Amino acid sequence: xxxxxxxxxxxxxxxxxxxxxxxxxxxxxxxxxxxxxxxxxxxxxxxxxxxxxxxxxxxxxxxxxxxxxxxxxxxxxxxxxxxxxxxxxxxxxxxxxxxxxxxxxxxxxxxxxxxxxxxxxxxxxxxxxxxxxxxxxxxxxxxxxxxxxxxxxxxxxxxxxxxxxxxxxxxxxxxxxxxxxxxxxxxxxxxxxxxxxxxxxxxxxxxxxxxxxxxxxxxxxxxxxxxxxxxxxxxxxxxxxxxxxxxxxxxxxxxxxxxxxxxxxxxxxxxxxxxxxxxxxxxxxxxxxxxxxxxxxxxxxxxxxxxxxxxxxxxxxxxxxxxxxxxxxxxxxxxxxxxxxxxxxxxxxxxxxxxxxxxxx
Numbered sequence: 001x002x003x004x005x006x007x008x009x010x011x012x013x014x015x016x017x018x019x020x021x022x023x024x025x026x027x028x029x030x031x032x033x034x035x036x037x038x039x040x041x042x043x044x045x046x047x048x049x050x051x052x053x054x055x056x057x058x059x060x061x062x063x064x065x066x067x068x069x070x071x072x073x074x075x076x077x078x079x080x081x082x083x084x085x086x087x088x089x090x091x092x093x094x095x096x097x098x099x100x101x102x103x104x105x106x107x108x109x110x111x112x113x114x115x116x117x118x119x120x121x122x123x124x125x126x127x128x129x130x131x132x133x134x135x136x137x138x139x140x141x142x143x144x145x146x147x148x149x150x151x152x153x154x155x156x157x158x159x160x161x162x163x164x165x166x167x168x169x170x171x172x173x174x175x176x177x178x179x180x181x182x183x184x185x186x187x188x189x190x191x192x193x194x195x196x197x198x199x200x201x202x203x204x205x206x207x208x209x210x211x212x213x214x215x216x217x218x219x220x221x222x223x224x225x226x227x228x229x230x231x232x233x234x235x236x237x238x239x240x241x242x243x244x245x246x247x248x249x250x251x252x253x254x255x256x257x258x259x260x261x262x263x264x265x266x267x268x269x270x271x272x273x274x275x276x277x278x279x280x281x282x283x284x285x286x287x288x289x290x291x292x293x294x295x296x297x298x299x300x301x302x303x304x305x306x307x308x309x310x311x312x313x314x315x316x317x318x319x320x321x322x323x324x325x326x327x328x329x330x331x332x333x334x335x336x337x338x339x340x341x342x343x344x345x346x347x348x349x350x351x352x353x354x355x356x357x358x359x360x361x
Contacts, residue, residue, distance in 0.1 A: 003069055005033050008040065011068035015060045018053055019344060020351050024061070032078070040065065041076040047350070048208070049081040049124030050343035083125065083208040084346075086353035087230045091199050093206045094128070096232040096346055099225065099262065101255070103247025105216035108270035109237040110138045111317055112307070112338075113213035116235065118324040119339025121168045125208040128163060128170040130198050132225060133215040134191050137175030143167070144320020150176055153203070160203035167325060170207070172198045192224040199229060209346070218254040226260045233265035233349050235304065235342060238295070240272060240288040245295050252299060265345040266302035267292050268338060271309040283308070302345055305338045307331070 013025040024030050032043040044057060058077050065075050085095035100113035117129040131139035140146050143166050152159045163170035174194055215221055234255045238248035255262040269292025273283040296303035313331055316323040323331045
């Protein structure tokens with residue numbers, strides 16, 4: 001039988017993108033349609049390589065072709081992506097800036113930020129990571145880069161810092177420029193200037209996501225970053241205890257203030273439960289259960305998942321090889337799934353903002 005491009009588009013017009021609530025044809029996600037006899041090939045352009053719904057969308061496309069045209073057609077689908085953005089981030093080449101924050105220290109925020117960045121990279125995205133925790137930078141240790149010093153080179157007549165590349169992502173930390181054995185007794189204006197330099201004076205190149213590990217609390221650095229650069233969204237890290245949840249709620253409240261107005265991509269509950277190595281099926285909720293999920297429901301923001309309390313996560317960070325890099329570790333899969341959910345929320349935020357912009361114009 002002979003088929004036409006119009007038939008293909010009509011069939012695929014019945015496949016809805018689950019997050020954006022429109023069909024793939026309307027969203028211009030179907031491209032490169034090629035027909036040779038009963039052989040059909042086309043590309044589906046996803047909004048992120050880390051799309052958690054990739055397999056489901058591909059299967060829906062195959063079913064649509066089989067149902068609306070013919071089951072005898074040989075279908076080849078190229079699932080590719082073009083990461084969306086909604087505005088100029090103020091950092092040349094960077095499409096999205098993701099802030100990772102917590103209301104209090106000690107909840108594993110940096111661990112989540114590092115493994116989020118690596119999880120996005122693992123899925124095929126171009127990723128950078130800024131360690132903006134001026135007073136307690138931990139990225140050099142977690143990447144095994146103690147003592148590393150970024151180089152500078154001339155770019156378009158201006159000296160630019162070259163982020164250090166490791167495990168496929170680009171890194172900058174204030175810890176690369178200070179003595180790790182000395183405290184950093186800086187006042188607010190000095191801190192703000194230093195943080196801005198990590199964004200403005202670096203040659204980041206083309207990035208889909210720039211993850212920013214913010215310090216705990218709601219201080220100068222948070223205000224500097226959110227008011228100086230259009231942040232796509234924030235990931236909030238908490239633990240199940242009430243005191244951590246109360247501080248996380250304050251952190252979310254800061255991002256939601258009119259003067260800041262940064263979308264919340266979701267809440268990650270770290271140290272959710274303890275699973276002994278000898279009893280892998282057991283879960284012990286030693287800090288309480290379900291607090292992060294309840295907070296997400298209460299504030300009507302996405303819940304991005306639970307990360308258990310296991311020694312392999314901290315040991316991997318201390319050894320300079322974050323747990324995401326160990327594909328055989330179940331915790332690696334947990335962080336990759338979390339990263340996919342974050343990418344999913346970024347795409348939803350971008351679509352909503354772009355639709356709003358079209359309506360206003």
